[in-house]
Amino acid sequence: MANYYEILKVSPKASKTEIKSAYRRLARKLHPDKNQGSEETARAFAKIAEAWEVLRDPQSRSAYDKRLLHTQMHDSGNGDSLFVSSNTHARRWRQMVYEHRYNEIIDRMIAEERRESLALQKIIFPTVALFVSCLVVAMLRPQLFENSAVIGKIVLVSLFVAGVIHLWGRVKDGLERFTYGEAELHESILDDNERKVKPFSRVFAAGFLLLGVGLSFGIGLFIGNLFQVFPASMPAMFSHSLKPEFIFYPPIFVLLVDVAHGFASRVDI
Numbered sequence: 109m110a111n112y113y114e115i116l117k118v119s120p121k122a123s124k125t126e127i128k129s130a131y132r133r134l135a136r137k138l139h140p141d142k143n144q145g146s147e148e149t150a151r152a153f154a155k156i157a158e159a160w161e162v163l164r165d166p167q168s169r170s171a172y173d174k175r176l177l178h179t180q181m182h183d184s185g186n187g188d189s190l191f192v193s194s195n196t197h198a199r200r201w202r203q204m205v206y207e208h209r210y211n212e213i214i215d216r217m218i219a220e221e222r223r224e225s226l227a228l229q230k231i232i233f234p235t236v237a238l239f240v241s242c243l244v245v246a247m248l249r250p251q252l253f254e255n256s257a258v259i260g261k262i263v264l265v266s267l268f269v270a271g272v273i274h275l276w277g278r279v280k281d282g283l284e285r286f287t288y289g290e291a292e293l294h295e296s297i298l299d300d301n302e303r304k305v306k307p308f309s310r311v312f313a314a315g316f317l318l319l320g321v322g323l324s325f326g327i328g329l330f331i332g333n334l335f336q337v338f339p340a341s342m343p344a345m346f347s348h349s350l351k352p353e354f355i356f357y358p359p360i361f362v363l364l365v366d367v368a369h370g371f372a373s374r375v376d377i
Contacts, residue, residue, distance in 0.1 A: 109179045112159035112172065120173070121212075124164065124220055131160040166217045173213045226373065231282030233369050234275060234362050235317065239324040241361035245354050246328025249346055253353040264356055271359030274366065279317070287313045 113120045116130045138153040163169045253264050287310040329350075 109176060110155070110159075111176065112163055115155050115159045116163070120176075121216070124166075124223075127160070127163050131156060131164075135160075166220050170213050170217050227281075227285055229369070229373075230278060230366075231286065234278040234366055235282075235320070237362045237365040238275065238317075238358055239320050241358040242321050242324035243328040243331075244361075245357045246325045247332040249332060249348070249350065249354065250357065251345065251347045251351060251353060253356060254351070255345060264360070267360045267363065268356045271361075271363035274363050275359050278362075278366070283310050283313055 113122070116127060116134065118127055118130045122130070134156045135153065138149050138156065161168075162172050253261055256264065287308045
């Protein structure tokens with residue numbers, strides 16, 4: 109049975125990111141287009157592609173690890189070995205080894221899925237918060253900056269700067285993790301597998317974000333103008349018209365929502 113970890117030159121405990129990096133490094137080195145169509149290189153490339161296809165998915169990797177463990181234990185040693193002995197203590201020992209390795213496999217699979225889920229949440233929550241905040245701000249039109257004292261203005265500007273930096277970081281991480289760029293499309297070794305892992309192009313993702321912000325802001329303006337949705341009891345805190353300070357609030361809202369989500373995630377852990 110082929111050992112895909114040895115083929116990719118990684119540890120059996122390697123993370124998905126480490127396995128992906130190893131695959132890409134070897135794929136670029138062994139791709140037939142870069143080796144004048146060498147048959148030997150083509151066979152090596154096929155092996156690493158097969159290894160990546162199995163190990164990139166937590167479910168198929170878990171099933172493969174179980175088969176590999178079973179094969180390794182039964183192929184090791186001679187007839188007197190604990191690996192193949194029919195002795196009661198040997199069987200019990202083998203069962204303990206199986207259970208320990210299986211638990212490692214399951215724990216790794218759960219940890220990998222949790223990392224993927226958290227990574228997805230880190231882009232979904234800021235994106236939804238950005239859209240919602242644009243809608244609410246356009247609808248209510250708060251003017252907190254204008255009516256704040258100097259210290260209040262400093263706080264708002266500081267939160268705005270922190271929010272912009274935070275939002276940019278989240279968007280950048282999301283684009284790198286879940287989208288592919290045009291340059292990657294021209295690398296034939298990445299076409300099929302990268303599109304499965306990264307289903308959207310960066311142009312599409314950027315367009316989606318801009319369209320979402322524009323639609324949210326437009327819908328908020330429409331609702332605000334149509335129904336005059338602002339608290340009449342606090343006229344000084346809300347405006348009937350658009351003002352430049354409106355740009356402050358969406359990044360601040362995203363920052364606060366993300367901080368709250370991060371805190372809730374740690375409590376859940």
